[in-house]
Amino acid sequence: MPESPATPEHSEVPADATDTPGVPTSEQRVDPEAIEIAREQEHVDKVNVRVEQLLLNADAITREGLARGRSGSFGGLVERDAFVHVASRRKHLLNREHEGLVFGRLDFDNRVVHHVGRIGVLDETYDPLVLDWRAPAAAPFYQATAHDRLGVIRRRVIRCSGPKVISVEDDLLDTEAELDGMNVIGDGALIASLSRARTGQMRDIVATIQKHQDEAIRAPSDGVTLISGGPGTGKTVVALHRAAYLLYRDRRKFETTGVLVVGPSRTFMRYIERVLPSLGEDSAALRSVSELVDGYAASRHDSPEIAAIKGAAKIAPVMGRAARFIPPEAPSEFRLLYRGQLLVASGPQLKGLRRNVLRGNRKYNRSFRAVKDALSDLLYREAGERVQEERNLSEFREELGDREEYNEFLAAWWPMRTPADVLHTLRDKQFLQVCAGGALRREEIALLAEDWAAHDDFSVQDIGLLDEIRDALGEIPPPPPPRDEFDLAQYEELTTAADREYAVAGTRVRPDNYAGYGHVIIDEAQDLSPMQWRMVGRRGRFASWTVVGDVAQSSWGNPAEAHAAMLESMGKGTRREFHLDTNYRSPAEVFRLAADVIRAVVPDADLPDAVRSTGFEPEHVITDELRSATGDAVRRLLDDVEGIVAVIAPAARCDEVADWIAEYDAERVSVVDELSAKGLEYDGVVVLEPDEIAGGNARGTRILYVVLTRATQRLVTIGRTADWLPRDAASGVETPAVPDEDDTGERYAAQPSLWD
Ligand SMILES: Nc1ncnc2c1ncn2[C@@H]1O[C@H](COP(=O)(O)OP(=O)(O)OP(=O)(O)O)[C@@H](O)[C@H]1O
DSSP states (O other): OOBOOOOOSGGGSOTTOSSSTTSOOHHHHTOHHHHHHHHHHHHHHHHHHHHHHHHHHHHHHHHHHHHHHTTOSHHHHHHHHHHHHHHHHHHHHHHSOOTTSEEEEEEETTSOEEEEESSOEEOTTSOEEEEETTSGGGTHHHHOOSSSOTTEEEEEEEEEETTEEEEEEEEESOTTSOOTTOOOOSSOHHHHHHHSOOOSSOOOOTTTOOHHHHHHHTSOSSSEEEEEESTTSSHHHHHHHHHHHHHHHTHHHHHHHOEEEEESOHHHHHHHTTHHHHTTOOOSEEEEGGGOSTTOOOOBOOOHHHHHHHHSGGGHHHHHHHHHSOOTTSOSOEEEEETTEEEEEOHHHHHHHHHHHHGGGOOGGGOHHHHHHHHHHHHHHHHHHHHHHHSOHHHHHHHHHTOHHHHHHHHHHSOOOOHHHHHHHTTSHHHHHHHHTTSSOHHHHHHHHHHHHHOSSOBHHHHHHHHHHHHHHOOOOOOOOOGGGGOGGGOSOOOOHHHHHHSSSSOOOOOTTOOBOSEEEESSGGGOOHHHHHHHHHHBTTOEEEEEEOGGGOOOSOHHHHHHHHHHHHOSOOEEEEEEOEEEEEEHHHHHHHHHHHHTTOTTOOOOEEEEOOSOOOEEEEOSOHHHHHHHHHHHHHHHOSSOEEEEEOGGGHHHHHHHTTTSOTTTEEEEETTTTTTOOEEEEEEEOHHHHHTTSHHHHHHHHHHHTOEEEEEEEEESOOTTSOHHHHHHOOOOOOOOTTOOSOEETTOGGGGO
């Protein structure tokens, strides 16, 4: 049963009800918005009371379950686990901080009213007080339009701060409808939400999801769902809401197998990490491409030249061979004095033995037993008839097993190896050349060996290689458990699966390098190299996929090769595509400039429409005095915008720039390099040395395009040159930067001759 029908507004307010909670005061009576806020507050209060009640009920269920467990019977224990599981799950969901648990309301033609929220809440008679936003009944909140109203007259977005309703914004879908006292408030929630200052953390958009976004969010979970669109079209935020939707629609499957969300950088993952919890979901695993291999992390990027070699598919077999070939430091033969006879396993024999053992893609770290047996067989044959008559093979093996030299040789010749151990052997140019087997050019081999020799840490691009090696090595077998590990007598109480699952962070702990994710979401997919696709593919061998990206923003030079690797990783299956074409982030003035920049290298780039205008054109400062110009720009932006400001600079300059702006409020200003800016957004952006970022080539220009589309309000560019600036944009510049007081050689974009 729906909630009670909407009632006429003014006639309902008693003249003397000035201090009754939820009822408008005399002041509010003349302000329709205050009336509506009070009305919604009443409902929100009701929901909060009910949530408290449900929490108490969950405690009671836990107590009941524990009591049944104490009965001592097996059935009692089963019931205990079931009760506690249900109660823990419920409490976990209800206990989350639901800022704005109720955020929407729909008024239908038949005067029925539904409230929509982050989770569903039923009243005592099991009627919905709030519909979960993902429930089919809540779909009209996102799908109703003026053309196809789905019976909706008014859609309302409710904003809360803690338990308090602070504003309402309405869309009137049926302008002809008898409003019957129904007030319509505000200019629309979407624009209000887009104009709000940023905080450095992505917010959910559950209250203002647009129809075309909703279609992508609610698409079926199977196969591959591709979501494309230009900068700021909501691809990331839509992908995250889709994760929440899938977990809701098929919770049993996706909570068990897991949902993996992969993004471009650690900074990006921190930026998006609150969205799913704010939607009541925290079981999804969020990993950047540099954190996909357990035990390794990286933030350093290789130069484009080295990154291109490390990312290309042709390097995969090189890593496989490096994991299998005898490393340079291994002993080359084995000699053992046995009963006065010298037994020798020669270099070629050992090589053959190794090849045999690893045949059929057998994993190196899982083959120790097989190697041990194969070596003892070889030595037994070498020992000849006399020994074979005196000892059978198993006696011979037993004797060898007691010999220190034999065990030492095995430990040196077949040590358990980590991916890092193997990658380090490739610092040896000759060994790398052997492993390359003709797949890499001489210059590429030299570049790689030098690069690995020069660094102790790993680069982001190395992580894909480490995973390839890990796949060839297999995991190192864990040591056998100590005998008394399962001595139940030492535990006072056992925990249930539900306790463990939901007690602390709410996330399920999965084994290292877990490969069975049920759904994998890849954001900024255009940037994945073939080697990164292989790495991601290994984590979702049986998964369905959501792939999100924009080719024009790609920083990977060979999209065709990456595309082939992507298809291979995702396998065959249903494909469905969604295209988003409205830029919700960039002001029109900023996006016009960015669009001109990208058109120069990608003439058919997918360019969305920017829906907002701020009236401020981007400013361009050309000067040799980068430091003072940057300081000036940051100061100005901090005054002009409400939220956060970033200086996006070439990676090599970031430390220096951090010093330049150290005096400003670190909560509001940050420095970020051009690659780490991917996917992020700031109210004010200063782009430092655009020409250096563009590097005069197509790849760099695509990165510059990404950088220019990060601002939600204002953009300033500062550089010693401005070759990057499109001629048309130069003539369109209307707001030159404010000069330094001493005018130290700055020249401004407003002077057209500078762009010739
Ligand atoms: N329906 C919406 N309601 C409110 N805000 C929205 C909506 N759709 C998108 N946004 C906002 O627009 C901004 C851009 O969204 P998002 O980062 O998901 O875009 P994107 O397509 O992934 O961008 P890019 O490819 O440039 O990284 C975010 O601030 C997001 O919250």
